[in-house]
Amino acid sequence: MKRRLLVLLGPAIVVGGLAFAPAASAAVATAPTPTPSPQPIRAAEIGGDGLANPIILFSDKHPQRHNAVRAEVEWLAAKGTPAPAPSGETGPKFTLTLFTAGAPTDRFDLYPLAVGGPRVFRPADQPGRKATQAWFYGRLSMPSSLLAAGVPLSGVTPDPVIGGQAGGLDASQPPDLRGMLGQWSRFMGLNIAAIIILAAGVFAIAYVIRKKV
Numbered sequence: 001m002k003r004r005l006l007v008l009l010g011p012a013i014v015v016g017g018l019a020f021a022p023a024a025s026a027a028v029a030t031a032p033t034p035t036p037s038p039q040p041i042r043a044a045e046i047g048g049d050g051l052a053n054p055i056i057l058f059s060d061k062h063p064q065r066h067n068a069v070r071a072e073v074e075w076l077a078a079k080g081t082p083a084p085a086p087s088g089e090t091g092p093k094f095t096l097t098l099f100t101a102g103a104p105t106d107r108f109d110l111y112p113l114a115v116g117g118p119r120v121f122r123p124a125d126q127p128g129r130k131a132t133q134a135w136f137y138g139r140l141s142m143p144s145s146l147l148a149a150g151v152p153l154s155g156v157t158p159d160p161v162i163g164g165q166a167g168g169l170d171a172s173q174p175p176d177l178r179g180m181l182g183q184w185s186r187f188m189g190l191n192i193a194a195i196i197i198l199a200a201g202v203f204a205i206a207y208v209i210r211k212k213v
Helices: 002-029 063-079 142-149 177-212
Strands: 042-048 055-058 094-100 103-111 119-122 134-137
Touching: 042 063, 042 142, 055 063, 063 094, 063 103, 063 119, 063 142
Parallel strands: none
Antiparallel strands: 042 055, 042 094, 094 103, 103 119, 119 134
16 A cells, blocks of 8 residues: 555656746745845046046946946056156156045056056055055056046047947946846756756655565
């Protein structure tokens, strides 16, 4: 009697598992997603030669151009190696000030058209603190990043990835990484639930067959 009951229950478990899989998917899909903590708004202000008014890029309004300009100097704090002062013409000078939540945090002088490649100068007078003044070699992308931000630079070709209209307007929005991760999590949750249910059914059938043998 018990063996007959197990023989009948094995396929029933498998069929029930397949029927339960969509319900498991729905349960995973409707699970509430925790709300991430809001990130402070950051900004990058550019002033200097040829600019009647400073250009201000905000992380929430023009993220591509803001991130591109900020990336030209943020790496200096982690792995920037001081370089000798430029010996040739430095070209136009632009002052870049970084802000977080409305408060200035860092200030740099940028020379995108310096002879020998872009250069960066870190003044000793930093917002709210003193730093060791130093020269650095800039990234080769500096002229394109500044041009896309709205800085007038002659002879520089716009970067199509950063480009678009001047003045900090976005050409396109970055991909929705949070949404992509959410879809991936729901997909993995469905697969894991289906595997567990099917494995339980197969185990029950194998157990019954082994007992009969």
